[in-house]
Amino acid sequence: MSFPAPIEPFILQARTIAVVGLSSNPARPSYGVARYLQQQGYRIIPVNPKETVVLGEPAFADLEQAAAGAAAHPATARPIDIVCVFRRSEHVPAIARAAARIGAGMLWLQEGVTQPAAEAAARAAGLLVVADHCLLKAHIRLRARQQTAAQVTEGTR
Numbered sequence: 692m693s694f695p696a697p698i699e700p701f702i703l704q705a706r707t708i709a710v711v712g713l714s715s716n717p718a719r720p721s722y723g724v725a726r727y728l729q730q731q732g733y734r735i736i737p738v739n740p741k742e743t744v745v746l747g748e749p750a751f752a753d754l755e756q757a758a759a760g761a762a763a764h765p766a767t768a769r770p771i772d773i774v775c776v777f778r779r780s781e782h783v784p785a786i787a788r789a790a791a792r793i794g795a796g797m798l799w800l801q802e803g804v805t806q807p808a809a810e811a812a813a814r815a816a817g818l819l820v821v822a823d824h825c826l827l828k829a830h831i832r833l834r835a836r837q838q839t840a841a842q843v844t845e846g847t848r
Contacts, residue, residue, distance in 0.1 A: 694821060694829070697819055698797075698819055698821060699833055701772075701773075701796060701797055701819055702773070702797075702826075702829065702830060702833060703833060703837075704772075705733065705772035705773050705796070705797070706732075706733060706734060706769055706772060707733065707734045707736065707761060707769045707770065707771050707772050707773075708725075708728055708733050708734070708735055708736065708771070708772065708773045708774075708775050708826075709736040709738050709754060709757045709758075709761075709771045709773070709774050709775070709795070710724070710725045710735055710736070710737055710738060710775045710777065711738040711739070711754065711774060711775065711776045711777060711778055711786055712738070712739060712776065712777035712778040713725050713735070713737040713738065713739050713742065713745050713746075713750070713777065714739065714742070714745070714777075715742050715744070715745045719777075720777065720801070721777035721801075722745070722746075723827070724775070724777075724801070724825065724826060724827040725737070725745070725746055725775075726746055727827045727830075728826065728827065728830065729746055731830065731834075734748075734761075734769065735748055736748060736751065736757045736760065736761055736771065737749070737750035737751065737757075738750070738751050738752075738753065738754055738757050739752075740752035740753070753789065754771070754774065754786065754789040754790060754792075754793050754795075755789060755792065755793060757771065757793075758770070758771055758793035758794075770793075770794055770795070770796075771793055771794075771795045772795065772796050772797065773795065773796065773797045773798075773799055773826075774786065774789075774790040774795045774797070774798050774799065775799045775801065775826050776798070776799065776800045776801060776804055777801050777804075778804065779804070780800075780803075780804050780805055780806045781806075783800060783804065783805075783806035783809040783810075784806060784808070784809040784812070786798075786809075787806070787809040787810070787812055787813040787816075787818075788809075788812070790813065790818060791812075791813060791816035791817070791818060795818060796818065796819060797818060797819040797820070797821070798810070798813045798818045798819070798820045798821075799820075799821050799824075799826050800820075800821065800822040800823060800824075801823075801824070801825060801826065802823055802824060802825050803823065804822065804823060805822045805823045806822075810822055
């Protein structure tokens with residue numbers, strides 16, 4: 692699976708991912724995806740009003756608080772690059788509006804999460820949008836493709 696041209700480089704260049712609906716329960720998909728991304732060097736910002744700390748990071752009730760919290764730490768102050776959503780589709784319109792308000796660059800809706808009108812509105816607001824795909828799986832494919840390309844390049848020298 693390939694994504695349109697701007698999507699793949701954006702994923703690889705991003706550094707900060709707000710995970711909306713991130714749970715502290717290791718059995719939940721949101722936890723596994725966020726843990727993998729954190730292990731790959733991304734800063735994970737949990738967004739879940741029912742959590743206080745997930746994966747060693749303070750959790751925030753909403754994206755606006757998460758953006759303010761992300762900017763508050765001088766050593767790691769960065770805007771939120773990707774908003775990764777683990778919520779039911781009916782919650783996407785409000786999340787997409789909030790992602791645009793905080794200046795995120797990408798709205799990523801995990802597998803099973805779609806909301807065409809909200810996706811179109813997010814695109815119109817300037818966000819890159821991916822729906823109904825797993826960010827962990829996409830990242831693994833991108834990294835594998837990078838490694839293969841590097842091996843081919845190395846082999847042609």
